[in-house]
Amino acid sequence: MRRSFSLQLTSMLDRREKRHTMPSHFSTIGLPLSSQADYGALANRVGPLATPIEVPNGVYWRWVSDCGAEVWLQTNTDNELVGMTPFYSGRAEVSVRLTNRVVRQDDSPLEGAFHAWADPDQNNPDSGAYPFVFDVVDFDRFGDIALPTTAKAQIAAFAHEVSVYQTVHSYNESQSGELKFASQSFIPSGLFASGGESTEPPNSIAFFTGHIIAMELRTNCLTGAQYYWALVETLGGSFDVVIDPELCDASPVVGGVISGSFWLCGRLID
Template sequence: MPSHFSTIGIPVTSEQDFIDIGQRAARLAERHKVQNGAYYCWQDESGAALWLQLDENDQLIGINPHFHGQALFQVAILTPIKRPHDSPLDGAIRGWANGTAAAPDSGDFPFVFDLPNLALHPELHYPAQVTIRLAAFAHELTLYESAAAFANRPDPRLQLAAQAFIPTGLFTENDEPPAAQALFTGTISAWAQKQNGLTGRPFYWFAVETLGGSIDVVADPALVPQEPVVGGLLEGSFWLTGTLL
């Protein structure tokens, strides 16, 4: 089953794999000192990235995969989110797509996105209008060669428009904090099979136009059984990760 790491061409199937990839990335990474520790950011030409988290004793406490793309997303950020098992250097924010600081509780839709480097922004205040680079890591993915193929798809789970965004991570139970997850559809404006510079493994990248704006989508090749088509449509469920400009 694809993971967030394999989605950018990094197979991690054991704790030892996790340690090994962290050590390899750390040797090539840029260090960012922050309160409570430091980030080490490794990124290659494909856009694949790893944000390593070290505590104040330089001990590894976490690694977050990320994809650094070009898609820009306008967001009114409302509140930071903390989850019970987060490290001090994890981060997540609730916001509204295309919201404004003057009316932060409105826009195209509310959603949550994770940030691999939130501690780099201690000056951040809420609410605020910001621009982010937003990437979506595919959990499930279906491709359609045209709008007609999408409209005529058999037994759709939901009657979604060709560009739709449902913030599924907001629908939690038992007062659990919201997750950075969404189901969306969109038009493929570009795509490529990329190669992770750390492992040599392939992964897919898509530039997708959806409700609210442009999103960089990445996917494990196991989720892409056919060649994508520019102008075709994409539908799936995703983990959302972003960085502030």
């Protein structure tokens, strides 16, 4: 298995480099990657340490660190490496009603997302706090799940852009424009294009603001690189926010507020 990771790496990286324009998805959990060689070195390093999870369309290889950072390698039924996804296993929990599968044109059979309602209305299957989309790191495990269905999810929010406020008061004071956002608010920005029309297929992106319940500056045991983790409570549930320190102009603090744009990737936990 070690040799297959190395031999099949190049074709996967060609596709991934075109798709993921933000290597910060990896640096956000202390895995700074800047070249194809870096991706290859990471795959060859964690592959032999990973736990296999067999699914209908191949195998997920899950590498787990003590700090919560994870890497999920994906091999297809021909034992070729076709993907590598960063993840963070944390403490957050969101109650969701899964309504539809979201599969994009360049997704492999091992990739995909769910359209869901957060904090769903128990009396209305198509209602809740808000609709949103999140990628599922082990999506192929749920190919036969009947929809709609209610579940709990642990969702990691990988920061693209972020602002940090030391108190709820300082956040509220910063809201000086006509349009003001509450300190616990959520906008499923991946569902809409800039002109307001629906995005098809939708993206697993959201803009949200929430209260910091817990936080740590963590060190990735594989690289020694640091990153911030924060448990953030917002409208509809809580999220595990991970941030590359280069994005922050101040350190997050418990009792403060985080606001920004995030890629959402999760797992179903029940």
